[in-house]
Amino acid sequence: xxxxxxxxxxxxxxxxxxxxxxxxxxxxxxxxxxxxxxxxxxxxxxxxxxxxxxxxxxxxxxxxxxxxxxxxxxxxxxxxxxxxxxxxxxxxxxxxxxxxxxxxxxxxxxxxxxxxxxxxxxxxxxxxxxxxxxxxxxxxxxxxxxxxxxxxxxxxxxxxxxxxxxxxxxxxxxxxxxxxxxxxxxxxxxxxxxxxxxxxxxxxxxxxxxxxxxxxxxxxxxxxxxxxxxxxxxxxxxxxxxxxxxxxxxxxxxxxxxxxxxxxxxxxxxxxxxxxxxxxxxxxxxxxxxxx
Amino acid sequence: xxxxxxxxxxxxxxxxxxxxxxxxxxxxxxxxxxxxxxxxxxxxxxxxxxxxxxxxxxxxxxxxxxxxxxxxxxxxxxxxxxxxxxxxxxxxxxxxxxxxxxxxxxxxxxxxxxxxxxxxxxxxxxxxxxxxxxxxxxxxxxxxxxxxxxxxxxxxxxxxxxxxxxxxxxxxxxxxxxxxxxxxxxxxxxxxxxxxxxxxxxxxxxxxxxxxxxxxxxxxxxxxxxxxxxxxxxxxxxxxxxxxxxxxxxxxxxxxxxxxxxxxxxxxxxxxxxxxxxxxxxxxxxxxxxxxxxxxxxxxxxxxxxxxx
Numbered sequence: 001x002x003x004x005x006x007x008x009x010x011x012x013x014x015x016x017x018x019x020x021x022x023x024x025x026x027x028x029x030x031x032x033x034x035x036x037x038x039x040x041x042x043x044x045x046x047x048x049x050x051x052x053x054x055x056x057x058x059x060x061x062x063x064x065x066x067x068x069x070x071x072x073x074x075x076x077x078x079x080x081x082x083x084x085x086x087x088x089x090x091x092x093x094x095x096x097x098x099x100x101x102x103x104x105x106x107x108x109x110x111x112x113x114x115x116x117x118x119x120x121x122x123x124x125x126x127x128x129x130x131x132x133x134x135x136x137x138x139x140x141x142x143x144x145x146x147x148x149x150x151x152x153x154x155x156x157x158x159x160x161x162x163x164x165x166x167x168x169x170x171x172x173x174x175x176x177x178x179x180x181x182x183x184x185x186x187x188x189x190x191x192x193x194x195x196x197x198x199x200x201x202x203x204x205x206x207x208x209x210x211x212x213x214x215x216x217x218x219x220x221x222x223x224x225x226x227x228x229x230x231x232x233x234x235x236x237x238x239x240x241x242x243x244x245x246x247x248x249x250x251x252x253x254x255x256x257x258x259x260x261x262x263x264x265x266x267x268x269x270x271x272x273x274x275x276x277x278x279x280x281x282x283x284x285x286x287x288x289x290x291x292x
Numbered sequence: 293x294x295x296x297x298x299x300x301x302x303x304x305x306x307x308x309x310x311x312x313x314x315x316x317x318x319x320x321x322x323x324x325x326x327x328x329x330x331x332x333x334x335x336x337x338x339x340x341x342x343x344x345x346x347x348x349x350x351x352x353x354x355x356x357x358x359x360x361x362x363x364x365x366x367x368x369x370x371x372x373x374x375x376x377x378x379x380x381x382x383x384x385x386x387x388x389x390x391x392x393x394x395x396x397x398x399x400x401x402x403x404x405x406x407x408x409x410x411x412x413x414x415x416x417x418x419x420x421x422x423x424x425x426x427x428x429x430x431x432x433x434x435x436x437x438x439x440x441x442x443x444x445x446x447x448x449x450x451x452x453x454x455x456x457x458x459x460x461x462x463x464x465x466x467x468x469x470x471x472x473x474x475x476x477x478x479x480x481x482x483x484x485x486x487x488x489x490x491x492x493x494x495x496x497x498x499x500x501x502x503x504x505x506x507x508x509x510x511x512x513x514x515x516x517x518x519x520x521x522x523x524x525x526x527x528x529x530x531x532x533x534x535x536x537x538x539x540x541x542x543x544x545x546x547x548x549x550x551x552x553x554x555x556x557x558x559x560x561x562x563x564x565x566x567x568x569x570x571x572x573x574x575x576x577x578x579x580x581x582x583x584x585x586x587x588x589x590x591x592x593x594x595x596x597x598x599x600x601x
Binding site for chain 1: 332345402418477534
């Protein structure tokens with residue numbers, strides 16, 4: 001019995017390339033991993049507690065009674081409207097960001113025209129320029145043009161995304177010429193070739209770019225914070241941000257339960273997409289080497 | 293019949309000539325410009341044009357009302373004397389000194405761990421990366437709650453070790469550290485993934501050879517792994533440093549720059565002074581200063597990396 005158990009244990013160690021001496025290290029790493037996501041657990045747990053049980057002397061990781069009061073209170077704010085705004089803004093900006101990125105990436109990778117290399121050099125150089133450099137002039141520009149506080153102001157500056165171009169350029173550079181040559185002999189023009197042949201082949205970069213851009217746009221903070229003046233035009237991260245005790249007063253009045261319910265709702269879409277499509281997520285990041 | 297073909301040979305139409313124009317020995321594909329236009333038109337507007345416009349604003353007293361006037365270097369002169377500007381620039385360097393090493397070292401450590409492919413390493417990978425996908429609002433609020441002086445998780449556990457409550461976000465001494473802790477948690481996933489990708493590209497023969505030579509884990513890391521991931525390491529440090537010099541959202545969410553400006557960052561100062569108080573000319577000048585600081589930091593770092601190679 002014991003011998004059998006020992007054999008099984010040895011097999012387990014061997015199969016996972018784990019030496020007996022490494023077991024403490026392995027377990028320590030797992031404990032760190034659990035601690036690393038503990039803030040999320042704490043967030044959800046707090047959001048489900050009745051207000052009286054939130055501020056306790058002892059830590060209670062699980063709520064004694066699960067209630068949805070905090071969520072009910074969050075919905076007294078225009079959360080649905082904020083979520084809708086975020087969905088429209090992030091959805092539209094992502095759609096055009098991916099499409100225009102794919103087109104530009106395709107042209108930079110495969111089409112022969114003067115200025116091609118220059119455009120790519122500008123693209124890479126722009127990564128060195130912090131986007132925040134441009135917030136004051138952009139703010140002035142949108143204000144003067146009377147375009148502030150609109151979907152237009154939220155969406156259009158988010159459309160040109162360098163990483164989208166980069167991901168597609170990398171992909172199309174590796175595509176063999178033969179596929180396109182056959183189509184151009186058949187009399188298809190460049191746009192038909194792009195739309196019917198190149199783009200359908202680019203499923204992996206399409207997915208990677210979509211995920212990267214959508215999460216970037218969904219989480220966008222600084223620009224939506226300053227370009228929107230009305231409660232009903234806020235995006236979800238900006239709307240929920242008012243629950244922070246240093247800026248707004250909601251949390252001082254109602255406690256952390258409601259704030260945690262708000263951020264649980266806000267983080268749900270990103271975390272869900274991440275858990276489901278992890279592989280593409282990580283691929284997208286390591287392929288571009290850059291954060292949105 | 294022959295006549296027409298001759299004329300078309302001697303005098304081809306402009307369109308025909310354009311179509312067959314070549315550059316660097318190959319026919320120019322004019323459709324390329326159509327393909328890049330939808331991206332580059334807004335892109336150049338919101339980067340190049342915006343930066344030039346910003347540089348112009350920096351030399352004016354642009355505000356929300358009235359006509360802006362050219363004021364020369366007055367904004368820059370004021371900025372150099374402004375104690376808040378000094379504080380903000382010093383603070384972003386402090387943030388950099390805490391967050392960049394924190395993210396780089398922990399990210400590398402976690403990547404080395406996951407790369408062992410021990411049981412449940414997929415879970416660890418998910419866990420280490422997950423904070424990176426949520427927004428600043430989530431990071432800020434969750435950590436304001438966790439770092440709460442009286443009821444926060446951290447102080448509660450420290451209390452069990454006999455450490456008195458630390459006012460993480462409400463004292464001038466700790467606020468910058470409190471914000472940095474949350475930032476490390478948020479940003480780590482990015483460096484972690486890049487390190488992991490770099491580790492996976494190391495040829496396994498190298499490690500096997502080291503093992504045959506009897507190298508221990510530390511020797512293998514120092515002589516094999518580290519030289520192999522050097523490019524990734526320098527890229528991560530550069531990008532994380534630039535990102536940290538631009539720190540804003542966490543600061544806004546967790547302390548709003550306070551108390552007494554102890555955690556204020558440059559972008560946060562630009563936000564409060566420019567967007568809230570509408571001193572647009574002045575903050576455009578501060579933005580320009582930040583741009584040059586980031587440029588200098590980047591150049592110094594690239595020089596250092598190149599020299600070592």
